[in-house]
Amino acid sequence: MAGSRILSMGHYQPSRLVTNDDLAAIVDTNDEWIRDRVGIVTRRIAEGETVADMATAAAGKALAASGLTAADIDMVVVATCSSIDRCPNVASRVANKLGIAAPAAMDVNTACSGFSYALSTADHAIRAGAARNAIVIGSEKLSDITDWSDRSTCVLFGDAAGAAVVTATPDGEEPGIGPVVWGSAPEKADVLKIEGWQPYIQQEGQTVFRWATTMLAPLALQACERAGIATEEIAAFVPHQANARIIDGIVKRLGIPNAVIAKDILESGNTSAASVPLALSKLIERREVPSGAPVLLFGFGGGLTYAGQVIRCP
Numbered sequence: 001m002a003g004s005r006i007l008s009m010g011h012y013q014p015s016r017l018v019t020n021d022d023l024a025a026i027v028d029t030n031d032e033w034i035r036d037r038v039g040i041v042t043r044r045i046a047e048g049e050t051v052a053d054m055a056t057a058a059a060g061k062a063l064a065a066s067g068l069t070a071a072d073i074d075m076v077v078v079a080t081c082s083s084i085d086r087c088p089n090v091a092s093r094v095a096n097k098l099g100i101a102a103p104a105a106m107d108v109n110t111a112c113s114g115f116s117y118a119l120s121t122a123d124h125a126i127r128a129g130a131a132r133n134a135i136v137i138g139s140e141k142l143s144d145i146t147d148w149s150d151r152s153t154c155v156l157f158g159d160a161a162g163a164a165v166v167t168a169t170p171d172g173e174e175p176g177i178g179p180v181v182w183g184s185a186p187e188k189a190d191v192l193k194i195e196g197w198q199p200y201i202q203q204e205g206q207t208v209f210r211w212a213t214t215m216l217a218p219l220a221l222q223a224c225e226r227a228g229i230a231t232e233e234i235a236a237f238v239p240h241q242a243n244a245r246i247i248d249g250i251v252k253r254l255g256i257p258n259a260v261i262a263k264d265i266l267e268s269g270n271t272s273a274a275s276v277p278l279a280l281s282k283l284i285e286r287r288e289v290p291s292g293a294p295v296l297l298f299g300f301g302g303g304l305t306y307a308g309q310v311i312r313c314p
């Protein structure tokens, strides 16, 4: 069975920059607390743009960089948990705006692990012969579902989108997207919720923190093992950007001595399903990872869900 690889990436962030001091003007918080406990310095907040608008902007950049055209794309998968509209899905909106004529178009909601789920869904479709070229997107407008009077959550999130163009690898060529390790802890479903009509994100932060720092490193290592990649070979680690202390805790347990560690949380906050493709796209843009080098992706979040895989840097 042929595999697939990422051809190109693109990302989009809204222009409005919100600092910790800006938030201290509306809730009882301060720059020092946010930097110490979470590691965030700034985040971007959308004004007037929708999840689909940001997804389209990121996907358009990825498509332009891929050498393919809209006519080549036969699948669009969007990971999101913050789209307000239930139907049509975001993928259909993106396809229409980009002029992609008749793709399989679906949204995937596994909250912050969404991009890795969506990437493997596209990889599996390509392996099965159900698609040849896919656009995979993570896009979130978390500002729409944030309670701006709740200091325990409103300091954490940002808006953004990141996208990848995925294509079939020729027979005999090594796949560029490794086997996924995915799963969930459904007994903890209620610790992170975006529930009901006109909902806000609510979470038991410490429970999520403990789960992420104790349970995830062995699962990320499984993704390396299943790809046949030694930890020393990992050139970059792009985990979900929820908290700099969570990233440090996972990295300490992984033992990936030669990896660049993505820490986009500093400038972008937690952008849920957008955080992994956003951080990866920036690493590639800054040429911090050589083309073809193995990169470990690992998402985790609401559900509680997780997913990760080793990819080859486009």
Ligand SMILES: CC(C)(COP(=O)(O)OP(=O)(O)OC[C@H]1O[C@@H](n2cnc3c(N)ncnc32)[C@H](O)[C@@H]1OP(=O)(O)O)[C@@H](O)C(=O)NCCC(=O)NCCS
Pocket: 028, 029, 030, 033, 034, 037, 038, 112, 151, 152, 153, 155, 203, 204, 205, 206, 208, 209, 240, 242, 243, 270, 300, 301, 302
């Ligand atoms: C949310 C998180 C940053 C909170 O950090 P924490 O160290 O657990 O902080 P706590 O919730 O224990 O709160 C500690 C104190 O800070 C206060 N506090 C909470 N938010 C604050 C803020 N924005 N500014 C200042 N003080 C704040 C609390 O009220 C509490 O005060 P108290 O000791 O007087 O009661 C942390 O738990 C976390 O990152 N969890 C993971 C969440 C996550 O990643 N979710 C998304 C998963 S994808």
